[in-house]
Amino acid sequence: MSQVLHTPPPTTAPMTAEADDDLAALAARHGLSVSGARPTLREYIRRLWARRHFIAAFATAKLTAQYSQAKLGQLWQVMTPLLNAAVYYFIFGVLLGTKHGVPDYIPFLVTGVFIWTFTQSSIMAGTRAISGNLGLVRALHFPRAALPISFCLQQLQQLLFSMAALVVILLCFGVPVAVSWVLAVPALVLQFTFNAGVSMIMARMGAKTPDIAQLMPFVLRTWMYVSGVMWSIDQLASKNDLPRAVTVLLEANPAAIYIDLMRFALIDSFRAGQLPPHVWAVATGWALLAGVGGFIYFWKAEETYGRG
Numbered sequence: 001m002s003q004v005l006h007t008p009p010p011t012t013a014p015m016t017a018e019a020d021d022d023l024a025a026l027a028a029r030h031g032l033s034v035s036g037a038r039p040t041l042r043e044y045i046r047r048l049w050a051r052r053h054f055i056a057a058f059a060t061a062k063l064t065a066q067y068s069q070a071k072l073g074q075l076w077q078v079m080t081p082l083l084n085a086a087v088y089y090f091i092f093g094v095l096l097g098t099k100h101g102v103p104d105y106i107p108f109l110v111t112g113v114f115i116w117t118f119t120q121s122s123i124m125a126g127t128r129a130i131s132g133n134l135g136l137v138r139a140l141h142f143p144r145a146a147l148p149i150s151f152c153l154q155q156l157q158q159l160l161f162s163m164a165a166l167v168v169i170l171l172c173f174g175v176p177v178a179v180s181w182v183l184a185v186p187a188l189v190l191q192f193t194f195n196a197g198v199s200m201i202m203a204r205m206g207a208k209t210p211d212i213a214q215l216m217p218f219v220l221r222t223w224m225y226v227s228g229v230m231w232s233i234d235q236l237a238s239k240n241d242l243p244r245a246v247t248v249l250l251e252a253n254p255a256a257i258y259i260d261l262m263r264f265a266l267i268d269s270f271r272a273g274q275l276p277p278h279v280w281a282v283a284t285g286w287a288l289l290a291g292v293g294g295f296i297y298f299w300k301a302e303e304t305y306g307r308g
Helices: 017-029 041-050 052-066 073-095 105-127 131-139 146-172 179-208 212-225 233-239 244-252 254-266 279-300
Strands: none
Touching (some): 041 052, 105 212, 105 254, 131 146, 146 179, 179 212, 179 279, 233 244, 244 254
């Protein structure tokens, strides 16, 4: 009787830590890296700067296509904030009487509406920057921060286009051209930096939870009402016995600060005494906090965008 020898099937030994180290060393020796891995912050900035022409072209293309189906075309860039200003003037200026005691109320209001619209539109567009462009994110390899930045640049271009109408309104209501108008440039630079930072924060949050885009209109509308778009924070604080903490919060509101800086730059009746203390330092602080902090916060999740 023959004996049948049963040999056990060969087994594959689990990979050890030493084997993992060998593979990592082999990959490093041949310049291989993990696909989709987040680059260092310095390398990320370098790649983003290398695509600056794409960012500018993408923003311009989005702006051109925004009203391409409308018969009035690009005129809606000016008409939309002007129509909003007309509605706010009737409701707040006439019915609620917020125009009383505010010199040059119509230039005051229109400037506030234009500058607020810049912040509002930038944040709304940034919230959908990743979740609304998943096809582009998944198809092409580029720094994802280019999307929220390009949307903010698009809104800046739209604001600059609308500023022509704002200048006409200022002149029609007797506001003279002044040297102080050059202060609008640093004010817009600071506001753009702030808007871009907040947009990147919202872009990361919106990429993970798209429903945030449905909530943002309510948040932004509430923010607008406390930002002095239709009324004067300085006048409210001086005529009402508000707690000091409330006054400080209203004055430190970044949206209100950038609006008041533009009013100070463009409207001669808006005096320096109506600005919060250390307003330029606070405006710069908000821009750096939101711009740098938002950029780093967005970069931290770079490898997760477009997945899932």
